Amino acid sequence: MVTVLAQVLGRLVKTVAYLVFALLRRPGLTVPLLVAVVVAVQVARWGWVTRASVLVLVLAVVVVWRRQHRSSFNRLVWIPAVQWYRRWIRYGLAWRFWMGRCGLGIKDETTGRTMRPRVVKMRYTPSVDRLLVQLPVGLTSADLDGKRLHLAESMRAIDARIRKDRPGRVWLDLEMRNPLQATIPAIPVDESLDPAILDGLVIGYADDGTPWRLRVRGSHVFIAGATGSGKGSIIWSTLRALGPFIRAGLVEIWAVDPKGGMELEFGKDLFTRYERDDYESMVTLLEDAAQQMDERCKRLRGTTRTFNPTTATPLVMVVVDELATLTALQPDRRLQGRAENALGLLLTKGRAPGFHVLAAVQDVTKRVCEWRDLFPDKIALRLGKATEVDMVLGDDAWDNGALCDSIPRSLPGIGYVRMEGQAHSVRVRAAYVTDNEIRTMARDYRPRRVLHAIDAPSNHTDTPETGEAA
Numbered sequence: 012m013v014t015v016l017a018q019v020l021g022r023l024v025k026t027v028a029y030l031v032f033a034l035l036r037r038p039g040l041t042v043p044l045l046v047a048v049v050v051a052v053q054v055a056r057w058g059w060v061t062r063a064s065v066l067v068l069v070l071a072v073v074v075v076w077r078r079q080h081r082s083s084f085n086r087l088v089w090i091p092a093v094q095w096y097r098r099w100i101r102y103g104l105a106w107r108f109w110m111g112r113c114g115l116g117i118k119d120e121t122t123g124r125t126m127r128p129r130v131v132k133m134r135y136t137p138s139v140d141r142l143l144v145q146l147p148v149g150l151t152s153a154d155l156d157g158k159r160l161h162l163a164e165s166m167r168a169i170d171a172r173i174r175k176d177r178p179g180r181v182w183l184d185l186e187m188r189n190p191l192q193a194t195i196p197a198i199p200v201d202e203s204l205d206p207a208i209l210d211g212l213v214i215g216y217a218d219d220g221t222p223w224r225l226r227v228r229g230s231h232v233f234i235a236g237a238t239g240s241g242k243g244s245i246i247w248s249t250l251r252a253l254g255p256f257i258r259a260g261l262v263e264i265w266a267v268d269p270k271g272g273m274e275l276e277f278g279k280d281l282f283t284r285y286e287r288d289d290y291e292s293m294v295t296l297l298e299d300a301a302q303q304m305d306e307r308c309k310r311l312r313g314t315t316r317t318f319n320p321t322t323a324t325p326l327v328m329v330v331v332d333e334l335a336t337l338t339a340l341q342p343d344r345r346l347q348g349r350a351e352n353a354l355g356l357l358l359t360k361g362r363a364p365g366f367h368v369l370a371a372v373q374d375v376t377k378r379v380c381e382w383r384d385l386f387p388d389k390i391a392l393r394l395g396k397a398t399e400v401d402m403v404l405g406d407d408a409w410d411n412g413a414l415c416d417s418i419p420r421s422l423p424g425i426g427y428v429r430m431e432g433q434a435h436s437v438r439v440r441a442a443y444v445t446d447n448e449i450r451t452m453a454r455d456y457r458p459r460r461v462l463h464a465i466d467a468p469s470n471h472t473d474t475p476e477t478g479e480a481a
């Protein structure tokens with residue numbers, strides 16, 4: 012009996028000591044709690060009428076303030092309160108408990124203490140809580156990754172993703188809300204012709220609520236995704252944002268649709284050149300682009316380093332809907348060689364003189380992705396396997412949280428984008444442009460000048476360079 016009592020007392024003392032130690036180590040938690048206790052003791056002395064009146068008054072102030080001036084209420088009350096709760100309760104006190112329940116810890120042989128991962132930094136976005144976690148010696152990022160499901164479910168998150176930071180440190184991204192769940196309608200077009208817009212066309216949103224800006228000037232864009240993953244929405248959102256430039260003759264779209272026009276036909280009026288029937292003509296289009304690029308290089312050499320499109324030297328964007336059919340999957344070796352040569356030239360030399368490639372692929376094989384490194388900006392939509400993600404976005408992309416293989420079929424247009432110079436990819440969703448909107452934009456933004464109307468009836472082929480399109 013005495014031994015049991017001693018054991019219970021021992022545990023009690025240990026628990027109290029742990030609590031006192033924990034509170035002392037966390038002044039941000041202790042001070043507000045102490046203030047709350049003092050206030051509660053004072054309030055307990057009041058009569059119930061005073062208590063009820065003060066409560067009603069406080070509630071009234073809160074409700075009126077929130078209704079009348081929501082932004083200042085959020086800034087001064089709500090956001091600090093939520094952040095305090097996250098910092099000191101959710102990822103403070105509760106953290107050790109979660110780590111214990113998820114089996115994330117390692118016993119120190121000398122002291123017998125269980126060492127657990129520790130949160131050293133936190134960042135919050137409207138949808139994702141990002142925690143920089145320090146791992147105790149003996150635990151690896153793979154251990155944390157193996158517990159992704161446990162972590163997500165215990166912390167009531169939709170998903171948990173692990174990204175390596177540096178040895179011994181990982182970012183744990185807890186997705187609390189998926190802001191990309193709802194389809195994003197076509198984005199209103201900015202009618203300005205400021206060339207700076209070409210450095211960041213808004214074509215969707217990232218999961219932190221910021222606009223997804225796609226660089227057109229000075230870049231080439233590689234889009235990979237399984238069938239039905241929404242590659243078309245990226246192409247159409249880009250063309251839509253380019254509309255005013257296309258109409259003004261500052262941007263030309265040279266389009267190739269090896270799927271016989273199944274994707275791009277709706278917008279053919281926007282295109283300066285368009286091929287969709289035979290491979291020979293598609294390859295010729297690529298070669299012509301490469302040749303014009305070479306000529307422009309000679310003309311512009313030494314004049315400028317930043318390309319600013321004019322109607323005489325427009326930015327040419329070569330859009331290829333299914334690149335693999337012209338390269339890796341092309342059965343005619345001669346055509347394949349010609350396509351690869353032209354593409355290689357455009358990708359290596361095109362950025363400075365304003366020739367850019369936006370290519371989509373469905374089939375993610377090693378041969379197709381060999382081109383990847385020549386595209387500064389890469390987008391991976393839903394893909395079948397983790398290895399495919401790395402093939403598109405670069406080694407370790409999947410390890411660092413680009414989980415394209417977990418994107419549900421029901422959410423087309425969602426993917427991960429990795430821009431040149433970015434260490435990690437960002438989750439985004441492209442806006443969806445409906446068939447009717449494509450028809451309308453093809454009518455509203457068709458180029459005023461037709462330089463090479465290869466699909467136009469013969470009387471149009473003589474359209475002078477400065478003339479208006481029919």
Ligand SMILES: Nc1ncnc2c1ncn2[C@@H]1O[C@H](COP(=O)(O)OP(=O)(O)OP(=O)(O)O)[C@@H](O)[C@H]1O
Binds near residue numbers: 241423425440442
């Ligand atoms: N961003 C988006 N938001 C919502 N729905 C989308 C989006 N993109 C595409 N969809 C829906 O998914 C369907 C398939 O999209 P899309 O044709 O663009 O895929 P894809 O990757 O081009 O497929 P494929 O390679 O077979 O042509 C569309 O018909 C549309 O209903």
